[in-house]
Amino acid sequence: MVELNSNELTDAEAEQYDRQIRLWGLDSQKRLRSSRVLIIGLKGLGAEVAKNITLAGVKSVTLLDDGAASQDDICSQFLVPRDQIGKNRAEASLARTQNLNPMVNVTAETCAVADHPDEYFHAFEAICATKCPTDQLLRLDKICREKSIKFFCGDVFGFFGFMFADLQTHEFAEEITEFKPTATEEPAAKRLKAEPVKTTVKRSSTFVPLQNALDVDWTAEPYSKKLKKSESSYFLMKILLKFRSENMRDPSPGTRSADMEELNRLKNEVLTKMSIPLEKVPDNLLSMVFAEIGPVCAIVGGVLSQEIIKALSQHEAPHNNMFFFNPERNLGHVECLGA
Amino acid sequence: MAASIAGVFTDDLKNAVETSKVLVVGAGGIGCEILKNLVLSGFKDIEIIDLDTIDVSNLNRQFLFQKQHVGKSKAVVARESALSFNPDVKIVANHDSIIKPDYSVNYFKQFRMVLNALDNRAARNHVNRMCLAADIPLIESGTAGYDGQVELIKKGMTKCYECEPKAAQKTFPGCTIRNTPSEPIHCIVWGKHLFNQLFGEYDADNDVSPDTEDPEAAGAAGESALKTKANEQGDIERVTTRQWAQQSGYDSAKLFHKLFHDDIKYLLSMHNLWEKRRKPTPLKMNELPDAVAGSSKDNSAEGLKDQRPWSIVECGQIFSRSLQSLKTKFEDLQSKNKDDHLVWDKDDKDAMDFVAACANIRAYIFGIPQKTRFDIKSMAGNIIPAIATTNAIIAGLVVLNAFNILQNRLESCHSVYCRLRPNHRGQLIVPERGLNPPNEKCYVCRDSPQIAVSVDVNKLTVKELEERVLKSLLNMVQPDAVKDSTGDVVISSEEGEMEGTYHKSLAEMGILDGTVLSVDDFVQNYSLQVIINHREAEHNKPDIEIVGDQSKCQPKAEEEKSNGGSGDNAEEEDDLMLLDEVEETPSAKAERKRKQDSAEESPVSKKLRTSDVIVL
Numbered sequence: 015m016v017e018l019n020s021n022e023l024t025d026a027e028a029e030q031y032d033r034q035i036r037l038w039g040l041d042s043q044k045r046l047r048s049s050r051v052l053i054i055g056l057k058g059l060g061a062e063v064a065k066n067i068t069l070a071g072v073k074s075v076t077l078l079d080d081g082a083a084s085q086d087d088i089c090s091q092f093l094v095p096r097d098q099i100g101k102n103r104a105e106a107s108l109a110r111t112q113n114l115n116p117m118v119n120v121t122a123e124t125c126a127v128a129d130h131p132d133e134y135f136h137a138f139e140a141i142c143a144t145k146c147p148t149d150q151l152l153r154l155d156k157i158c159r160e161k162s163i164k165f166f167c168g169d170v171f172g173f174f175g176f177m178f179a180d181l182q183t184h185e186f187a188e189e190i191t192e193f194k195p196t197a198t199e200e201p202a203a204k205r206l207k208a209e210p211v212k213t214t215v216k217r218s219s220t221f222v223p224l225q226n227a228l229d230v231d232w233t234a235e236p237y238s239k240k241l242k243k244s245e246s247s248y249f250l251m252k253i254l255l256k257f258r259s260e261n262m263r264d265p266s267p268g269t270r271s272a273d274m275e276e277l278n279r280l281k282n283e284v285l286t287k288m289s290i291p292l293e294k295v296p297d298n299l300l301s302m303v304f305a306e307i308g309p310v311c312a313i314v315g316g317v318l319s320q321e322i323i324k325a326l327s328q329h330e331a332p333h334n335n336m337f338f339f340n341p342e343r344n345l346g347h348v349e350c351l352g353a
Numbered sequence: 354m355a356a357s358i359a360g361v362f363t364d365d366l367k368n369a370v371e372t373s374k375v376l377v378v379g380a381g382g383i384g385c386e387i388l389k390n391l392v393l394s395g396f397k398d399i400e401i402i403d404l405d406t407i408d409v410s411n412l413n414r415q416f417l418f419q420k421q422h423v424g425k426s427k428a429v430v431a432r433e434s435a436l437s438f439n440p441d442v443k444i445v446a447n448h449d450s451i452i453k454p455d456y457s458v459n460y461f462k463q464f465r466m467v468l469n470a471l472d473n474r475a476a477r478n479h480v481n482r483m484c485l486a487a488d489i490p491l492i493e494s495g496t497a498g499y500d501g502q503v504e505l506i507k508k509g510m511t512k513c514y515e516c517e518p519k520a521a522q523k524t525f526p527g528c529t530i531r532n533t534p535s536e537p538i539h540c541i542v543w544g545k546h547l548f549n550q551l552f553g554e555y556d557a558d559n560d561v562s563p564d565t566e567d568p569e570a571a572g573a574a575g576e577s578a579l580k581t582k583a584n585e586q587g588d589i590e591r592v593t594t595r596q597w598a599q600q601s602g603y604d605s606a607k608l609f610h611k612l613f614h615d616d617i618k619y620l621l622s623m624h625n626l627w628e629k630r631r632k633p634t635p636l637k638m639n640e641l642p643d644a645v646a647g648s649s650k651d652n653s654a655e656g657l658k659d660q661r662p663w664s665i666v667e668c669g670q671i672f673s674r675s676l677q678s679l680k681t682k683f684e685d686l687q688s689k690n691k692d693d694h695l696v697w698d699k700d701d702k703d704a705m706d707f708v709a710a711c712a713n714i715r716a717y718i719f720g721i722p723q724k725t726r727f728d729i730k731s732m733a734g735n736i737i738p739a740i741a742t743t744n745a746i747i748a749g750l751v752v753l754n755a756f757n758i759l760q761n762r763l764e765s766c767h768s769v770y771c772r773l774r775p776n777h778r779g780q781l782i783v784p785e786r787g788l789n790p791p792n793e794k795c796y797v798c799r800d801s802p803q804i805a806v807s808v809d810v811n812k813l814t815v816k817e818l819e820e821r822v823l824k825s826l827l828n829m830v831q832p833d834a835v836k837d838s839t840g841d842v843v844i845s846s847e848e849g850e851m852e853g854t855y856h857k858s859l860a861e862m863g864i865l866d867g868t869v870l871s872v873d874d875f876v877q878n879y880s881l882q883v884i885i886n887h888r889e890a891e892h893n894k895p896d897i898e899i900v901g902d903q904s905k906c907q908p909k910a911e912e913e914k915s916n917g918g919s920g921d922n923a924e925e926e927d928d929l930m931l932l933d934e935v936e937e938t939p940s941a942k943a944e945r946k947r948k949q950d951s952a953e954e955s956p957v958s959k960k961l962r963t964s965d966v967i968v969l
Contacts, residue, residue, distance in 0.1 A: 028659065032410045032739065034413050034740050065741070066741045066742050066745060069414060070413070085358070088354055088393070089354065090355075090393055091394060092389055092438045114419075267358055267359060268359075268360060270360040298497075303623070305355065305361045307355060307361070307392035309749040309752040311749075312389075312745045312748060313750060316741075316743065316745035319741075319745075320740075330773060339782065344754075344782065345780065346783075347775065347780045347782075348772075348781050
C-alpha cells in the first residue's frame with residue numbers, strides 16, 4: 015500500500031480537486047496522487063474506468079489492450095475517435111484520456127496480458143482487468159496477492175454487468191455517525207435530542223482470491239440456504255465467462271442468433287454442472303447480453319472506479335467482494351462470495 | 354452508436370431511440386454524463402440548456418470540459434465535446450435559463466421526454482410544472498457526494514417534484530446572529546451579512562449590529578444599554594453600518610474597533626444575555642493574540658494555505674487587507690453606477706478572505722472554535738461535494754429509465770437510489786418496488802389546487818405578495834392574481850398595469866383574513882387558489898408562512914408508504930429528495946445572470962426570507 019506522500023498538493027490540484035477533497039479529505043487525495051493504476055481492456059467498461067480514475071487524479075494510468083477498436087465499440091467507447099476505428103484500442107484512447115486530466119501521466123500498452131511477464135505487473139498499486147479470459151484473471155490475481163497489489167476485475171455484457179475485488183487484507187478509515195445526546199445550555203427538554211456525531215475509525219477487511227469466488231458450491235451450506243433468495247446474476251456471469259473461454263470472444267450482436275443458441279447450450283451445461291435449476295436464469299436475460307450498453311458501462315464503471323478510489327485512498331469500507339447489476343430491475347447488489 | 358448496430362437493441366427500442374427528441378436541462382456533472390450516454394446510445398435529436406459557465410472546480414467530474422474551456426458556456430462546450438463522440442447527432446445547445454418565458458409549454462411539448470440534471474430547487478420546481486402542463490414525462494435526478502437518486506415524474510401517474518414539502522433552508526434567529534452566537538456557523542453568517550452591509554445589496558433584515566429588541570435582553574438592562582448608546586453617540590438615531598463605514602472612509606482600524614470592540618462592549622451592557630452564557634471579549638486591533646486558539650483543524654495540511662488555521666493576529670491582517678481591496682472594487686463600481694454593488698462570491702478571493710477573517714475574529718471573541726478558510730468556504734458557500742463516479746452511476750440510471758419510457762413501460766420506471774454503503778439486503782443501487790402515486794393534496798399537480806398562506810395583511814404590500822409569496826415561496830414566474838369574490842385584479846403580469854397599487858398593503862386592497870385569490874401563471878400554465886390568513890407580525894418569527902403545510906401536503910397514507918416503501922430508511926430518502934447535483938450558491942456572475950433572467954434560484958437568501966429570521 016502507498017505510504018502517505020509527504021509532498022503537498024499544489025494550488026492547481028487543490029483547485030481542480032476541491033469538490034472531491036471536500037468529500038474524501040486531503041489525505042485520500044494525497045494517496046491517490048501517488049498511485050499507479052493499470053487498466054486492462056479498453057472497451058466500454060474500461061473507458062468508463064479510465065475516465066473516472068484519471069479525473070480522480072492518480073499518479074499514472076496505463077491503458078493496456080492488444081485489440082483493435084471495432085465498429086461495435088462505438089456503443090460505449092467514447093475515448094476512441096471515430097477515425098481511429100481499426101487501430102489499437104489503448105493507443106487510440108490515449109489522447110482523450112490524457113485530455114481529461116493533464117496532471118495524470120497516461121500511457122498506452124499494446125502487448126497482451128498473457129505476453130507480459132509477471133514482473134510487469136509489479137509496478138502498479140492497483141490493477142483493474144476487463145474483457146480478460148478467466149485464466150488470465152486468475153493469474154493476475156495471484157500476482158497481485160504476492161505483491162499486495164489491489165486487484166479488480168469486471169465486465170459488462172449488454173445490459174448486465176459485475177465486478178470483483180481482491181484487496182487481500184485491507185486497512186481503511188471509515189467515517190461513522192453516532193447519535194449522542196448533546197450538552198447545551200438549552201432547557202432539559204431540548205437536551206434529550208440526540209445529535210449525529212461523526213467520527214473516523216480504523217478498520218480492516220479480508221478478501222479471498224478470485225478462484226474462491228468463482229468456485230462457490232451452491233449445493234452446500236451456507237450458499238444452499240441462500241439459493242432460493244439469490245437472483246440470477248452470479249449464474250449469468252458464470253455462463254458468460256464460459257462463453258468467453260470457449261469462443262475466445264463475447265456474444266456479438268452481429269452473430270446474435272447463433273450466439274443465443276450457444277448461450278442456451280452453455281446455460282444448460284453450466285447450471286446442470288452446478289446443480290442449479292435452469293429457471294434460475296430466465297431466457298429473456300440471455301437476450302440482453304449483447305455488445306456493451308453505454309449507460310450500463312457508466313453504472314458498473316462508476317461502482318468499479320469508486321472501489322478502486324476507496325482502496326487506493328484507504329477511505330471508506332470497500333465492497334467485499336462482488337457487485338452485480340441486474341438490468342431487469344435496475345438493481346445493484348453486493349455479495350460476499352467464496353469467503 | 355448502439356441503436357445503429359443491428360442486434361444490440363430490440364427493434365422497438367432502436368426505432369424509438371433514433372426518432373425521439375429529448376431535452377436535457379443542465380450541463381453540469383450529471384448533464385455531461387447523460388449527454389454522453391444519449392449520444393452513445395444513438396439518440397439523434399437532443400437539446401441541452403444551461404445558463405452556467407465552466408469553472409475550474411467543475412473539471413474533476415464534468416468530463417466534457419477541460420482547462421481551456423474555463424469561463425465558456427457549459428451547454429455550448431458540452432455540445433462540441435459530445436459531437437466528437439458522434440458527429441451525426443443533431444444537438445442544439447442553449448446558453449440560457451430554462452425559466453425564461455421563451456421556453457413555453459409548447460416548447461416542452463416538442464420533446465418525447467425531459468431529463469433534468471439541475472442543481473437548484475427553483476429550476477426543478479419550474480421544469481416540474483412545465484412538464485406537468487405539457488404532459489411530458491420528466492426524469493428527475495440528483496447527487497450529493499456518494500448519494501444519488503433518479504425518479505420519474507409523470508402527470509397523474511407519479512408524485513410530482515412538489516408533492517412532498519421540501520425541508521426549509523436552515524435559518525437562524527436574528528438575535529443569535531447579532532447578539533449571542535454559539536457556533537461557528539453563526540459567525541460565518543454574520544460575516545456574510547457584514548459583507549453585504551458594507552458592499553452588497555442593502556438589506557435591512559441582515560443587520561449585523563447589536564439587536565436591542567432581543568426579547569431576552571428586555572428589561573432594565575436593555576434600557577440602560579440604550580442610554581449608554583445615546584450618551585456615546587449624542588443621539589439615539591441609528592446609522593446604518595454602511596453609512597458609518599463610508600463616513601470613516603472604510604478605515605480598517607476604525608471599523609475593526611467598532612465591530613469587534615465597541616459593539617461587543619455594547620452587547621456586554623445587555624446584562625441579561627450573559628447571565629448563563631460566557632461573556633464575549635472585546636478586542637483591540639493592536640493587542641490581538643498570536644495563538645491559534647480552539648482551532649477546529651489538525652495539522653494535516655501544512656502546505657495548503659486554505660487548510661491551515663489562522664492566528665487572530667493573522668485574521669486581523671487579512672481583515673484589513675481584504676477590506677481595502679473590496680473597498681477599491683466597490684468604489685470602482687460605484688463611480689460607474691452609484692446603484693451598483695458587490696455580490697458575495699465564495700470564489701472571489703477577497704470576499705472569501707474577508708468573511709473567513711471576520712468569522713474567526715468573532716468566533717474568538719465569543720469563545721467559539723475557529724475554522725479553516727477551507728471549512729468556512731464549505732459552509733458559507735453551501736458547497737455540496739461532488740464526484741465523477743456517483744454522477745456516472747446516476748446518469749446511467751437516468752438513460753436506462755429513458756429506455757423504459759421509449760418502450761412505453763412507464764410503470765417500470767421506479768425511483769432508484771444509490772448510496773455509499775449497501776443496505777441490509779446488500780443492495781447498493783436500490784430500486785423502489787413501485788411508482789409513488791401523486792399526493793392528492795399537492796398544491797401543484799392535483800386538480801384545482803389550493804394553498805393557505807399566513808401573512809400580516811396590514812404590513813405585507815402587494816409587491817411583496819408578488820415577489821416574496823408568489824415568486825419566491827411558490828416559485829411562479831409571471832403570476833396574475835385576482836380576488837376570487839369580486840374579480841378585481843390585484844397583480845398583473847402586464848408591465849406597469851398595476852404600478853399605482855404595488856406599495857399598498859393587502860388590507861388597503863381589501864385583502865383580509867380569509868380572502869381567496871385566484872392566481873394564474875401564464876408561463877407555467879399553472880393556476881392556484883391562495884387563501885390569505887391574517888397573522889400579526891412578531892419579532893423573530895417568519896412573517897410569511899404556508900399554513901398547515903406539512904399536514905395538508907402530506908396525507909397519512911403517504912407517510913406510511915414512504916416508511917414502508919422499499920424497506921429502506923425513509924428518512925434518508927426524504928433527505929435525498931433535496932439533493933442537488935452541483936454546487937453551492939452560484940457565483941457572483943451567475944447570480945447576476947440569474948437576476949437578469951429573473952430566473953434561476955437566486956441563492957439561498959432570497960428563498961423564504963423573512964424579516965427577522967436570517968437565512969444562510
